[in-house]
Amino acid sequence: METEQTDIVVIGSGIGGLSCAALLARYGFDVIVCESHAIAGGAAHAFDRNGYIFDSGPSLYSGLSYSPSPNPLRQILDAIDEKLPCVTYDTWGCCLPEGDFDTAVGAEDFCEVLKRLRGDSAVAEWRKLQQVMEPLASAAIAIPPAAIRFDLGALITVGQFAPSILWNSANVLKLTGSFGQIMDEVIRDPFIRNWLDLLCFLLSGLPADATSAAEMAFMFADWYRPGVVLDYPIGGSGAMVDALVRGLQRYGGQLILNAHVQEILVEKERAMGVRLRNGKTIKARRAVVSNASVWDTLKLLPENTIPKQYREQQQATPECDSFMHLHLGIDGQGISSDLACHHIVVNDWGKGITAPQNVIAVSIPSLLDPSLAPPDKHVIHVYTPANEPYALWQGMDRRSEEYAQQKQTRAEVMWQGLERIIPDIRDRTEVTMVGTPLTHERFFTTTSGFLWPGNSRGKRVFSRIEYAITRIVVLWRFDVSWDWFTCCRC
Numbered sequence: 001m002e003t004e005q006t007d008i009v010v011i012g013s014g015i016g017g018l019s020c021a022a023l024l025a026r027y028g029f030d031v032i033v034c035e036s037h038a039i040a041g042g043a044a045h046a047f048d049r050n051g052y053i054f055d056s057g058p059s060l061y062s063g064l065s066y067s068p069s070p071n072p073l074r075q076i077l078d079a080i081d082e083k084l085p086c087v088t089y090d091t092w093g094c095c096l097p098e099g100d101f102d103t104a105v106g107a108e109d110f111c112e113v114l115k116r117l118r119g120d121s122a123v124a125e126w127r128k129l130q131q132v133m134e135p136l137a138s139a140a141i142a143i144p145p146a147a148i149r150f151d152l153g154a155l156i157t158v159g160q161f162a163p164s165i166l167w168n169s170a171n172v173l174k175l176t177g178s179f180g181q182i183m184d185e186v187i188r189d190p191f192i193r194n195w196l197d198l199l200c201f202l203l204s205g206l207p208a209d210a211t212s213a214a215e216m217a218f219m220f221a222d223w224y225r226p227g228v229v230l231d232y233p234i235g236g237s238g239a240m241v242d243a244l245v246r247g248l249q250r251y252g253g254q255l256i257l258n259a260h261v262q263e264i265l266v267e268k269e270r271a272m273g274v275r276l277r278n279g280k281t282i283k284a285r286r287a288v289v290s291n292a293s294v295w296d297t298l299k300l301l302p303e304n305t306i307p308k309q310y311r312e313q314q315q316a317t318p319e320c321d322s323f324m325h326l327h328l329g330i331d332g333q334g335i336s337s338d339l340a341c342h343h344i345v346v347n348d349w350g351k352g353i354t355a356p357q358n359v360i361a362v363s364i365p366s367l368l369d370p371s372l373a374p375p376d377k378h379v380i381h382v383y384t385p386a387n388e389p390y391a392l393w394q395g396m397d398r399r400s401e402e403y404a405q406q407k408q409t410r411a412e413v414m415w416q417g418l419e420r421i422i423p424d425i426r427d428r429t430e431v432t433m434v435g436t437p438l439t440h441e442r443f444f445t446t447t448s449g450f451l452w453p454g455n456s457r458g459k460r461v462f463s464r465i466e467y468a469i470t471r472i473v474v475l476w477r478f479d480v481s482w483d484w485f486t487c488c489r490c
Protein backbone atom coordinates (compact mmCIF):
# COMPACT_ATOMS: atom_id res chain seq x y z
CA MET A 1 0.00 0.00 0.00
CA GLU A 2 1.12 3.56 -0.78
CA THR A 3 3.30 5.38 1.78
CA GLU A 4 4.18 9.08 1.87
CA GLN A 5 6.61 11.00 4.10
CA THR A 6 6.35 14.47 5.56
CA ASP A 7 7.56 16.41 8.61
CA ILE A 8 4.19 16.91 10.24
CA VAL A 9 0.76 15.38 9.71
CA VAL A 10 -2.22 17.43 10.86
CA ILE A 11 -5.42 15.45 11.40
CA GLY A 12 -8.35 17.69 10.48
CA SER A 13 -8.79 20.90 8.53
CA GLY A 14 -10.86 22.87 11.05
CA ILE A 15 -9.77 26.45 11.66
CA GLY A 16 -7.43 25.11 14.38
CA GLY A 17 -5.83 22.47 12.14
CA LEU A 18 -5.45 24.80 9.16
CA SER A 19 -4.00 27.60 11.30
CA CYS A 20 -1.49 25.25 12.81
CA ALA A 21 -0.57 23.72 9.43
CA ALA A 22 -0.28 27.06 7.62
CA LEU A 23 2.01 28.46 10.32
CA LEU A 24 4.19 25.34 10.27
CA ALA A 25 4.45 25.53 6.47
CA ARG A 26 5.27 29.24 6.73
CA TYR A 27 8.18 28.39 9.03
CA GLY A 28 9.62 25.81 6.68
CA PHE A 29 8.11 22.47 7.69
CA ASP A 30 6.67 19.94 5.24
CA VAL A 31 3.04 19.60 6.29
CA ILE A 32 0.17 17.40 5.17
CA VAL A 33 -3.37 18.03 6.44
CA CYS A 34 -5.72 15.03 6.26
CA GLU A 35 -9.41 15.90 6.29
CA SER A 36 -12.22 13.36 6.50
CA HIS A 37 -14.60 15.50 4.51
CA ALA A 38 -14.87 16.68 0.95
CA ILE A 39 -14.89 20.31 2.18
CA ALA A 40 -12.23 21.94 4.37
CA GLY A 41 -13.06 24.05 7.42
CA GLY A 42 -14.67 21.65 9.94
CA ALA A 43 -17.31 23.49 11.96
CA ALA A 44 -16.56 26.63 9.92
CA HIS A 45 -17.01 25.15 6.45
CA ALA A 46 -19.33 26.75 3.91
CA PHE A 47 -21.64 24.95 1.50
CA ASP A 48 -23.75 25.89 -1.50
CA ARG A 49 -27.41 24.94 -2.21
CA ASN A 50 -29.29 26.37 -5.19
CA GLY A 51 -27.07 29.46 -5.31
CA TYR A 52 -27.31 30.17 -1.55
CA ILE A 53 -23.96 30.02 0.26
CA PHE A 54 -24.44 28.83 3.82
CA ASP A 55 -22.15 29.08 6.85
CA SER A 56 -22.30 25.71 8.56
CA GLY A 57 -21.33 27.23 11.92
CA PRO A 58 -19.69 30.49 12.94
CA SER A 59 -20.55 33.93 11.61
CA LEU A 60 -19.93 36.34 14.50
CA TYR A 61 -16.39 37.70 14.52
CA SER A 62 -14.41 40.66 15.74
CA GLY A 63 -10.80 41.73 15.36
CA LEU A 64 -10.48 40.30 11.84
CA SER A 65 -10.61 43.55 9.87
CA TYR A 66 -7.54 45.31 11.28
CA SER A 67 -3.93 44.58 12.22
CA PRO A 68 -2.29 44.24 14.62
CA SER A 69 -5.27 42.67 16.32
CA PRO A 70 -5.67 40.54 19.46
CA ASN A 71 -7.65 38.03 17.36
CA PRO A 72 -5.41 34.93 17.01
CA LEU A 73 -6.81 34.12 13.58
CA ARG A 74 -5.93 37.60 12.31
CA GLN A 75 -2.41 37.11 13.72
CA ILE A 76 -2.06 33.87 11.79
CA LEU A 77 -3.38 35.43 8.58
CA ASP A 78 -0.83 38.23 9.04
CA ALA A 79 1.97 35.71 9.54
CA ILE A 80 1.07 33.88 6.33
CA ASP A 81 0.46 37.17 4.51
CA GLU A 82 -3.19 36.53 3.65
CA LYS A 83 -5.83 39.21 3.24
CA LEU A 84 -9.41 38.71 4.42
CA PRO A 85 -11.66 41.56 3.27
CA CYS A 86 -14.51 42.07 5.77
CA VAL A 87 -17.72 44.07 6.04
CA THR A 88 -17.87 45.86 9.38
CA TYR A 89 -21.00 46.59 11.42
CA ASP A 90 -21.85 47.22 15.06
CA THR A 91 -25.47 46.34 15.76
CA TRP A 92 -27.10 43.08 16.76
CA GLY A 93 -30.67 42.28 17.67
CA CYS A 94 -31.84 40.94 21.03
CA CYS A 95 -35.19 39.19 21.53
CA LEU A 96 -35.30 38.76 25.29
CA PRO A 97 -38.06 38.15 27.84
CA GLU A 98 -37.79 41.92 28.59
CA GLY A 99 -38.62 42.78 24.96
CA ASP A 100 -37.02 43.03 21.51
CA PHE A 101 -34.37 45.68 20.81
CA ASP A 102 -31.19 46.33 18.84
CA THR A 103 -27.97 47.07 20.66
CA ALA A 104 -24.51 48.00 19.45
CA VAL A 105 -21.17 46.65 20.60
CA GLY A 106 -19.36 49.24 22.70
CA ALA A 107 -19.98 50.30 26.28
CA GLU A 108 -22.11 53.39 25.80
CA ASP A 109 -24.90 51.83 23.81
CA PHE A 110 -25.35 49.05 26.33
CA CYS A 111 -25.55 51.60 29.16
CA GLU A 112 -28.47 53.25 27.38
CA VAL A 113 -30.24 49.88 27.12
CA LEU A 114 -29.55 49.27 30.81
CA LYS A 115 -30.83 52.68 31.86
CA ARG A 116 -34.07 52.07 29.98
CA LEU A 117 -34.60 48.54 31.30
CA ARG A 118 -33.12 48.68 34.81
CA GLY A 119 -32.40 52.26 35.84
CA ASP A 120 -29.35 54.18 37.06
CA SER A 121 -28.17 51.73 39.70
CA ALA A 122 -27.78 49.01 37.06
CA VAL A 123 -25.75 51.40 34.91
CA ALA A 124 -23.52 52.13 37.91
CA GLU A 125 -22.95 48.38 38.48
CA TRP A 126 -22.07 47.89 34.82
CA ARG A 127 -19.57 50.75 34.93
CA LYS A 128 -18.02 49.24 38.06
CA LEU A 129 -17.64 45.91 36.23
CA GLN A 130 -15.97 47.71 33.34
CA GLN A 131 -13.49 49.27 35.77
CA VAL A 132 -12.73 45.88 37.29
CA MET A 133 -12.34 44.29 33.85
CA GLU A 134 -10.14 47.00 32.36
CA PRO A 135 -6.81 45.84 33.86
CA LEU A 136 -7.82 42.20 33.32
CA ALA A 137 -8.52 42.95 29.68
CA SER A 138 -5.03 44.47 29.27
CA ALA A 139 -3.55 41.38 30.92
CA ALA A 140 -5.53 39.09 28.60
CA ILE A 141 -4.00 40.67 25.53
CA ALA A 142 -0.53 41.16 27.01
CA ILE A 143 0.91 38.20 25.07
CA PRO A 144 -0.16 37.57 21.46
CA PRO A 145 -1.33 33.93 21.23
CA ALA A 146 1.02 33.35 18.30
CA ALA A 147 3.98 33.96 20.65
CA ILE A 148 3.04 31.03 22.88
CA ARG A 149 5.05 27.84 22.48
CA PHE A 150 6.03 25.01 24.77
CA ASP A 151 9.78 24.78 24.27
CA LEU A 152 12.82 26.94 25.00
CA GLY A 153 12.03 29.09 21.97
CA ALA A 154 9.38 30.63 24.26
CA LEU A 155 12.23 32.54 25.91
CA ILE A 156 12.50 34.55 22.72
CA THR A 157 8.89 34.64 21.54
CA VAL A 158 7.26 35.24 24.94
CA GLY A 159 10.38 36.83 26.48
CA GLN A 160 10.00 40.00 24.46
CA PHE A 161 6.68 40.59 26.21
CA ALA A 162 8.27 40.20 29.67
CA PRO A 163 7.79 43.85 30.68
CA SER A 164 4.12 43.70 29.82
CA ILE A 165 3.73 40.31 31.59
CA LEU A 166 5.40 41.67 34.72
CA TRP A 167 3.27 44.78 34.64
CA ASN A 168 0.13 42.64 34.40
CA SER A 169 1.28 39.75 36.63
CA ALA A 170 -1.25 40.28 39.47
CA ASN A 171 -4.10 40.34 36.98
CA VAL A 172 -2.81 37.35 35.04
CA LEU A 173 -3.41 35.28 38.19
CA LYS A 174 -7.02 36.48 38.40
CA LEU A 175 -7.54 35.39 34.82
CA THR A 176 -6.94 31.78 35.79
CA GLY A 177 -10.25 31.63 37.72
CA SER A 178 -13.84 31.65 36.49
CA PHE A 179 -15.61 34.79 35.32
CA GLY A 180 -18.47 33.89 37.68
CA GLN A 181 -16.27 34.78 40.68
CA ILE A 182 -15.63 38.26 39.31
CA MET A 183 -19.30 38.70 38.44
CA ASP A 184 -20.41 37.66 41.95
CA GLU A 185 -18.18 40.29 43.51
CA VAL A 186 -19.54 43.17 41.44
CA ILE A 187 -22.98 42.48 39.99
CA ARG A 188 -26.27 42.12 41.87
CA ASP A 189 -28.73 43.25 39.19
CA PRO A 190 -30.54 40.14 37.87
CA PHE A 191 -30.76 41.41 34.28
CA ILE A 192 -27.01 42.12 34.07
CA ARG A 193 -26.26 38.72 35.62
CA ASN A 194 -28.47 37.04 33.01
CA TRP A 195 -26.89 39.12 30.26
CA LEU A 196 -23.37 38.16 31.34
CA ASP A 197 -24.40 34.52 31.58
CA LEU A 198 -25.67 34.81 28.00
CA LEU A 199 -22.43 36.41 26.76
CA CYS A 200 -20.41 33.68 28.49
CA PHE A 201 -22.62 31.01 26.95
CA LEU A 202 -22.25 32.48 23.47
CA LEU A 203 -18.51 32.70 23.90
CA SER A 204 -17.71 29.40 25.55
CA GLY A 205 -20.88 27.27 25.48
CA LEU A 206 -20.85 27.51 29.29
CA PRO A 207 -22.48 29.76 31.89
CA ALA A 208 -20.48 32.42 33.77
CA ASP A 209 -19.41 30.20 36.67
CA ALA A 210 -17.72 27.77 34.26
CA THR A 211 -16.33 30.29 31.77
CA SER A 212 -12.71 31.28 32.12
CA ALA A 213 -12.14 34.86 33.26
CA ALA A 214 -9.47 35.07 30.56
CA GLU A 215 -12.02 34.50 27.81
CA MET A 216 -14.33 37.18 29.14
CA ALA A 217 -11.45 39.60 29.74
CA PHE A 218 -10.42 39.11 26.13
CA MET A 219 -14.01 39.84 25.07
CA PHE A 220 -14.16 42.99 27.20
CA ALA A 221 -10.86 44.13 25.65
CA ASP A 222 -12.36 43.67 22.23
CA TRP A 223 -16.08 44.48 22.47
CA TYR A 224 -16.06 47.42 24.82
CA ARG A 225 -13.21 49.47 23.38
CA PRO A 226 -13.92 52.82 21.69
CA GLY A 227 -14.80 52.60 18.01
CA VAL A 228 -15.30 48.83 18.15
CA VAL A 229 -16.90 47.05 15.17
CA LEU A 230 -17.84 43.48 14.37
CA ASP A 231 -16.53 41.85 11.19
CA TYR A 232 -18.06 39.57 8.62
CA PRO A 233 -15.64 38.14 6.02
CA ILE A 234 -16.81 38.83 2.46
CA GLY A 235 -17.69 35.39 1.11
CA GLY A 236 -18.64 34.09 4.56
CA SER A 237 -16.81 31.60 6.77
CA GLY A 238 -15.68 29.82 3.58
CA ALA A 239 -13.53 32.85 2.75
CA MET A 240 -11.67 32.45 6.04
CA VAL A 241 -11.05 28.79 5.34
CA ASP A 242 -9.94 29.56 1.76
CA ALA A 243 -7.44 32.15 3.05
CA LEU A 244 -5.87 29.60 5.39
CA VAL A 245 -5.75 26.92 2.68
CA ARG A 246 -4.19 29.41 0.22
CA GLY A 247 -1.53 30.32 2.77
CA LEU A 248 -0.84 26.67 3.57
CA GLN A 249 -0.43 25.76 -0.09
CA ARG A 250 1.64 28.83 -0.98
CA TYR A 251 4.23 27.73 1.57
CA GLY A 252 4.29 24.21 0.17
CA GLY A 253 1.81 22.50 2.54
CA GLN A 254 -0.74 19.97 1.25
CA LEU A 255 -4.39 19.49 2.09
CA ILE A 256 -5.88 16.06 1.33
CA LEU A 257 -9.69 15.96 1.40
CA ASN A 258 -11.72 12.74 1.82
CA ALA A 259 -8.77 11.43 3.84
CA HIS A 260 -10.18 10.02 7.07
CA VAL A 261 -7.43 9.08 9.54
CA GLN A 262 -8.16 5.63 10.91
CA GLU A 263 -5.21 5.31 13.26
CA ILE A 264 -2.27 7.26 14.64
CA LEU A 265 0.83 5.07 14.24
CA VAL A 266 2.80 4.89 17.47
CA GLU A 267 6.22 3.29 17.95
CA LYS A 268 8.14 3.38 21.21
CA GLU A 269 5.74 5.97 22.62
CA ARG A 270 6.28 8.28 19.66
CA ALA A 271 3.65 9.29 17.12
CA MET A 272 5.21 8.21 13.82
CA GLY A 273 2.45 8.96 11.34
CA VAL A 274 -1.11 8.06 10.41
CA ARG A 275 -2.98 5.36 8.53
CA LEU A 276 -5.91 6.53 6.43
CA ARG A 277 -9.19 4.68 5.96
CA ASN A 278 -8.16 3.86 2.36
CA GLY A 279 -5.06 2.07 3.69
CA LYS A 280 -2.52 4.75 2.74
CA THR A 281 0.18 5.50 5.33
CA ILE A 282 1.69 8.93 5.88
CA LYS A 283 4.86 8.89 7.95
CA ALA A 284 5.66 11.98 10.06
CA ARG A 285 9.32 12.73 10.68
CA ARG A 286 8.59 15.35 13.38
CA ALA A 287 5.06 15.27 14.78
CA VAL A 288 1.41 14.36 14.44
CA VAL A 289 -1.03 17.10 15.39
CA SER A 290 -4.68 16.28 16.02
CA ASN A 291 -7.35 18.87 15.36
CA ALA A 292 -10.03 16.24 16.06
CA SER A 293 -11.83 16.44 19.41
CA VAL A 294 -10.12 14.91 22.42
CA TRP A 295 -12.59 11.98 22.44
CA ASP A 296 -12.06 11.28 18.74
CA THR A 297 -8.29 11.57 19.03
CA LEU A 298 -8.22 8.98 21.80
CA LYS A 299 -10.01 6.55 19.49
CA LEU A 300 -7.22 6.92 16.94
CA LEU A 301 -4.50 5.93 19.41
CA PRO A 302 -4.02 2.16 19.75
CA GLU A 303 -4.62 0.77 23.28
CA ASN A 304 -1.59 0.85 25.60
CA THR A 305 0.25 3.51 23.63
CA ILE A 306 -0.44 6.23 26.17
CA PRO A 307 -0.62 5.88 29.96
CA LYS A 308 -3.97 4.48 31.11
CA GLN A 309 -4.43 7.25 33.65
CA TYR A 310 -3.86 9.93 31.03
CA ARG A 311 -6.33 8.27 28.66
CA GLU A 312 -8.97 8.04 31.39
CA GLN A 313 -8.41 11.61 32.41
CA GLN A 314 -8.80 12.88 28.85
CA GLN A 315 -11.74 10.57 28.17
CA ALA A 316 -13.48 12.06 31.18
CA THR A 317 -13.37 15.56 29.66
CA PRO A 318 -17.01 16.62 29.97
CA GLU A 319 -18.89 17.36 26.75
CA CYS A 320 -21.16 20.28 26.06
CA ASP A 321 -24.55 19.60 24.52
CA SER A 322 -25.04 19.51 20.77
CA PHE A 323 -26.78 21.76 18.22
CA MET A 324 -29.91 21.96 16.06
CA HIS A 325 -29.61 23.96 12.82
CA LEU A 326 -32.08 25.54 10.42
CA HIS A 327 -30.56 26.70 7.13
CA LEU A 328 -32.94 28.71 4.95
CA GLY A 329 -32.86 30.40 1.57
CA ILE A 330 -35.67 32.97 1.44
CA ASP A 331 -37.37 35.53 -0.74
CA GLY A 332 -35.91 38.84 0.48
CA GLN A 333 -38.49 41.24 -1.11
CA GLY A 334 -39.42 43.97 1.33
CA ILE A 335 -36.91 42.99 4.04
CA SER A 336 -35.28 46.20 5.24
CA SER A 337 -31.52 46.46 4.69
CA ASP A 338 -31.44 47.98 8.22
CA LEU A 339 -32.36 44.63 9.75
CA ALA A 340 -29.47 43.44 11.95
CA CYS A 341 -27.51 40.46 10.63
CA HIS A 342 -27.26 38.73 14.02
CA HIS A 343 -29.97 38.18 16.59
CA ILE A 344 -30.09 36.31 19.81
CA VAL A 345 -33.36 34.97 21.22
CA VAL A 346 -33.77 34.00 24.87
CA ASN A 347 -37.11 32.46 25.75
CA ASP A 348 -36.96 32.29 29.55
CA TRP A 349 -34.15 33.45 31.85
CA GLY A 350 -35.67 31.36 34.64
CA LYS A 351 -34.86 28.09 32.85
CA GLY A 352 -31.15 28.85 32.87
CA ILE A 353 -29.03 29.79 29.92
CA THR A 354 -28.01 26.24 29.04
CA ALA A 355 -31.56 24.79 29.08
CA PRO A 356 -32.55 22.91 25.90
CA GLN A 357 -34.23 25.11 23.28
CA ASN A 358 -33.97 28.22 25.47
CA VAL A 359 -31.42 30.23 23.48
CA ILE A 360 -31.52 30.60 19.69
CA ALA A 361 -28.96 32.33 17.49
CA VAL A 362 -29.89 33.82 14.13
CA SER A 363 -27.57 34.99 11.38
CA ILE A 364 -28.67 36.58 8.06
CA PRO A 365 -25.25 37.28 6.52
CA SER A 366 -26.55 38.21 3.05
CA LEU A 367 -27.71 41.48 4.67
CA LEU A 368 -23.99 42.30 4.98
CA ASP A 369 -22.71 40.46 1.93
CA PRO A 370 -25.39 40.14 -0.80
CA SER A 371 -23.11 37.88 -2.87
CA LEU A 372 -24.10 34.99 -0.57
CA ALA A 373 -27.61 34.74 -2.06
CA PRO A 374 -29.21 35.21 -5.48
CA PRO A 375 -30.55 38.75 -6.18
CA ASP A 376 -33.42 39.77 -3.82
CA LYS A 377 -32.96 36.62 -1.72
CA HIS A 378 -31.41 36.05 1.71
CA VAL A 379 -29.53 33.24 3.33
CA ILE A 380 -30.32 32.45 6.98
CA HIS A 381 -28.72 30.22 9.58
CA VAL A 382 -30.59 29.64 12.86
CA TYR A 383 -29.24 27.33 15.54
CA THR A 384 -29.70 26.32 19.14
CA PRO A 385 -26.16 26.73 20.46
CA ALA A 386 -24.76 23.86 22.54
CA ASN A 387 -28.10 23.15 24.21
CA GLU A 388 -29.54 20.19 22.27
CA PRO A 389 -29.26 16.92 24.25
CA TYR A 390 -27.53 14.29 22.12
CA ALA A 391 -29.33 11.55 24.05
CA LEU A 392 -32.59 12.49 22.27
CA TRP A 393 -31.02 11.51 18.95
CA GLN A 394 -28.59 8.77 19.85
CA GLY A 395 -29.04 5.59 17.83
CA MET A 396 -31.85 6.98 15.61
CA ASP A 397 -32.07 5.85 12.01
CA ARG A 398 -31.73 8.99 9.87
CA ARG A 399 -34.05 7.48 7.25
CA SER A 400 -36.84 6.67 9.71
CA GLU A 401 -40.20 8.44 10.03
CA GLU A 402 -39.51 8.88 13.75
CA TYR A 403 -36.35 10.88 12.92
CA ALA A 404 -38.20 13.06 10.38
CA GLN A 405 -40.94 13.76 12.95
CA GLN A 406 -38.50 14.62 15.71
CA LYS A 407 -36.58 16.92 13.37
CA GLN A 408 -39.76 18.82 12.65
CA THR A 409 -40.76 19.06 16.31
CA ARG A 410 -37.35 20.13 17.61
CA ALA A 411 -36.91 22.68 14.79
CA GLU A 412 -40.17 24.47 15.69
CA VAL A 413 -38.52 26.61 18.38
CA MET A 414 -36.09 27.97 15.75
CA TRP A 415 -38.96 28.90 13.42
CA GLN A 416 -40.73 30.64 16.29
CA GLY A 417 -37.58 32.55 17.24
CA LEU A 418 -37.14 33.64 13.63
CA GLU A 419 -40.78 34.77 13.45
CA ARG A 420 -39.97 37.39 16.08
CA ILE A 421 -37.55 38.87 13.53
CA ILE A 422 -39.26 38.15 10.18
CA PRO A 423 -42.96 37.50 11.00
CA ASP A 424 -43.87 35.98 7.58
CA ILE A 425 -40.74 33.83 7.38
CA ARG A 426 -42.61 30.57 6.67
CA ASP A 427 -44.17 32.06 3.51
CA ARG A 428 -40.83 33.30 2.19
CA THR A 429 -38.85 30.10 2.40
CA GLU A 430 -37.44 28.59 -0.80
CA VAL A 431 -34.73 26.28 0.61
CA THR A 432 -35.06 24.57 4.02
CA MET A 433 -32.54 22.29 5.69
CA VAL A 434 -32.81 21.11 9.29
CA GLY A 435 -29.63 19.80 10.94
CA THR A 436 -29.59 17.67 14.09
CA PRO A 437 -26.85 16.38 16.39
CA LEU A 438 -26.55 13.45 13.96
CA THR A 439 -25.90 15.89 11.09
CA HIS A 440 -23.28 17.50 13.29
CA GLU A 441 -21.64 14.16 13.95
CA ARG A 442 -21.55 13.39 10.25
CA PHE A 443 -20.35 16.66 8.81
CA PHE A 444 -18.02 17.80 11.58
CA THR A 445 -16.67 14.29 12.34
CA THR A 446 -17.27 14.71 16.05
CA THR A 447 -18.25 12.07 18.54
CA SER A 448 -21.86 12.50 19.56
CA GLY A 449 -22.12 15.81 17.74
CA PHE A 450 -20.32 17.67 20.54
CA LEU A 451 -17.97 20.37 19.54
CA TRP A 452 -15.97 21.33 22.58
CA PRO A 453 -15.28 20.36 26.15
CA GLY A 454 -18.21 21.17 28.37
CA ASN A 455 -19.11 22.09 31.88
CA SER A 456 -17.08 20.95 34.86
CA ARG A 457 -18.54 23.71 36.95
CA GLY A 458 -16.99 24.36 40.31
CA LYS A 459 -14.22 21.83 39.84
CA ARG A 460 -12.14 23.40 37.17
CA VAL A 461 -9.21 25.61 38.06
CA PHE A 462 -7.36 26.75 35.01
CA SER A 463 -3.62 26.11 35.06
CA ARG A 464 -1.25 28.66 33.61
CA ILE A 465 -0.85 26.69 30.42
CA GLU A 466 -4.57 26.35 30.05
CA TYR A 467 -4.83 30.08 30.62
CA ALA A 468 -2.41 30.65 27.79
CA ILE A 469 -4.42 28.30 25.69
CA THR A 470 -7.82 29.64 26.68
CA ARG A 471 -6.72 32.92 25.19
CA ILE A 472 -6.60 31.08 21.91
CA VAL A 473 -9.89 29.37 22.67
CA VAL A 474 -11.49 32.80 22.73
CA LEU A 475 -12.20 32.46 19.08
CA TRP A 476 -11.20 28.94 18.20
CA ARG A 477 -11.20 25.71 20.11
CA PHE A 478 -7.48 25.25 19.83
CA ASP A 479 -6.82 23.74 23.24
CA VAL A 480 -7.28 20.14 22.27
CA SER A 481 -5.07 20.60 19.25
CA TRP A 482 -2.26 22.15 21.23
CA ASP A 483 -2.63 19.67 24.03
CA TRP A 484 -2.26 16.88 21.54
CA PHE A 485 0.44 18.71 19.72
CA THR A 486 2.59 18.45 22.82
CA CYS A 487 1.37 14.97 23.62
CA CYS A 488 1.94 13.43 20.21
CA ARG A 489 5.16 15.28 19.57
CA CYS A 490 8.32 13.28 19.18
Ligand SMILES: Cc1cc2nc3c(=O)[nH]c(=O)nc-3n(C[C@H](O)[C@H](O)[C@H](O)COP(=O)(O)OP(=O)(O)OC[C@H]3O[C@@H](n4cnc5c(N)ncnc54)[C@H](O)[C@@H]3O)c2cc1C
Binds near residue numbers: 446
Ligand atom coordinates in the same frame (compact mmCIF):
# COMPACT_ATOMS: atom_id res chain seq x y z
C1 LIG B 1 -23.28 26.50 14.95
C2 LIG B 1 -21.97 27.07 15.41
C3 LIG B 1 -21.82 28.44 15.51
C4 LIG B 1 -20.61 28.99 15.94
N1 LIG B 1 -20.48 30.34 15.99
C5 LIG B 1 -19.28 30.89 16.24
C6 LIG B 1 -19.08 32.28 16.06
O1 LIG B 1 -20.01 32.98 15.66
N2 LIG B 1 -17.84 32.79 16.28
C7 LIG B 1 -16.78 31.99 16.67
O2 LIG B 1 -15.68 32.51 16.85
N3 LIG B 1 -16.96 30.65 16.83
C8 LIG B 1 -18.16 30.10 16.63
N4 LIG B 1 -18.34 28.75 16.71
C9 LIG B 1 -17.22 27.94 17.18
C10 LIG B 1 -16.22 27.67 16.06
O3 LIG B 1 -16.89 27.41 14.86
C11 LIG B 1 -15.40 26.47 16.44
O4 LIG B 1 -14.84 26.69 17.72
C12 LIG B 1 -14.26 26.22 15.47
O5 LIG B 1 -14.70 26.27 14.12
C13 LIG B 1 -13.66 24.88 15.80
O6 LIG B 1 -12.53 24.69 15.00
P1 LIG B 1 -11.53 23.51 15.27
O7 LIG B 1 -10.46 23.58 14.26
O8 LIG B 1 -11.07 23.55 16.69
O9 LIG B 1 -12.37 22.15 15.15
P2 LIG B 1 -13.33 21.58 14.01
O10 LIG B 1 -13.93 22.64 13.21
O11 LIG B 1 -14.23 20.62 14.73
O12 LIG B 1 -12.34 20.77 13.07
C14 LIG B 1 -11.97 19.45 13.28
C15 LIG B 1 -11.72 18.85 11.91
O13 LIG B 1 -11.12 17.57 12.07
C16 LIG B 1 -11.70 16.70 11.11
N5 LIG B 1 -11.50 15.34 11.61
C17 LIG B 1 -11.94 14.80 12.78
N6 LIG B 1 -11.54 13.52 12.90
C18 LIG B 1 -10.82 13.26 11.78
C19 LIG B 1 -10.13 12.09 11.32
N7 LIG B 1 -10.08 10.96 12.04
N8 LIG B 1 -9.49 12.16 10.13
C20 LIG B 1 -9.48 13.31 9.37
N9 LIG B 1 -10.14 14.42 9.77
C21 LIG B 1 -10.79 14.39 10.97
C22 LIG B 1 -13.16 17.12 11.07
O14 LIG B 1 -13.81 16.66 9.89
C23 LIG B 1 -12.99 18.64 11.11
O15 LIG B 1 -12.84 19.18 9.82
C24 LIG B 1 -19.54 28.15 16.30
C25 LIG B 1 -19.70 26.76 16.19
C26 LIG B 1 -20.89 26.23 15.73
C27 LIG B 1 -21.04 24.75 15.57
